Amino acid sequence: GEDIPPTEMFRMAHEQGKRVHVLHVSSAIEMEFLATAKDVATVETLPQFLTFAGPQIYERLHGFAQMNPPIRYAEDLASLWSLGISQGVVDIIATDHAPHTREEKAQAYPKSPSGMPGVQTLVPVMLTHVNEGRLSLQRFVDLSSAGPLRVFGIEGKGRIALGYDADFTLVDMKARRVIRAEDQATRCGWTPFDGFEAKGWPLATIIRGQLVMREGEIVTPHIGEPMRFLETLPHA
DSSP: OOOOOHHHHHHHHHHHTOOEEEOOOOOHHHHHHHTTOTTTEEEEEOHHHHHOOBTHHHHHHGGGGOOSSOOOBHHHHHHIIIIIIISSOOOEEOOOBOOOOHHHHTSOTTTSOOOBOOTTTHHHHHHHHHHTTSSOHHHHHIIIIIHHHHHHOBTTOSSOSTTSOOOEEEEEEEEEEEOOGGGOOSTTOOOTTTTOEEEEEEEEEEETTEEEEETTEEOSOOOOOOOOBGGGOOOO
């Protein structure tokens, strides 16, 4: 269908009593507008948008930095932190994980695909931001766990509590390690964070009470199950 201007989309949301979730917010102008629309809007951003800025990221990664929407500039990065994270406009931090291969990304634009891998690097990158004082550990937990629970109404997720799935990650806040492309489990084998000096590191991941990752090794693969959403649970 046709693109709907943001102002019209939010007018329709108010008129119809619906909510809007805005993905992949990367610019100051978007964040400033969304700060005025929190009565109907929830907001997501990415570690890439909170860490990288142009033109430096394009000088370093060239076409491998291609995303949609794009990584923008220093003033946008500052707004994402000041408005989005510090003042609470952002509800969720996600990865937009897109594991395109090196061969695919090396193609000349416009054949080169947009997007980059991000699942394995989200925690160490964001723990580094925590350790450097940009946000609290509690705010990171909210962005990565409680926020998705609130926005999407995911059944049994987002909290460590009786009756919830035992999903959690154990981290060492004092660990210092370098993110390396050769350590990535994703089949694409690269990361935009190659060489990133992390302060804070995930040591183990538990899913539904089962240990699946320990010290960088996947020890229990292939146990994923479909999520259940409170709004769509079958009635008794």
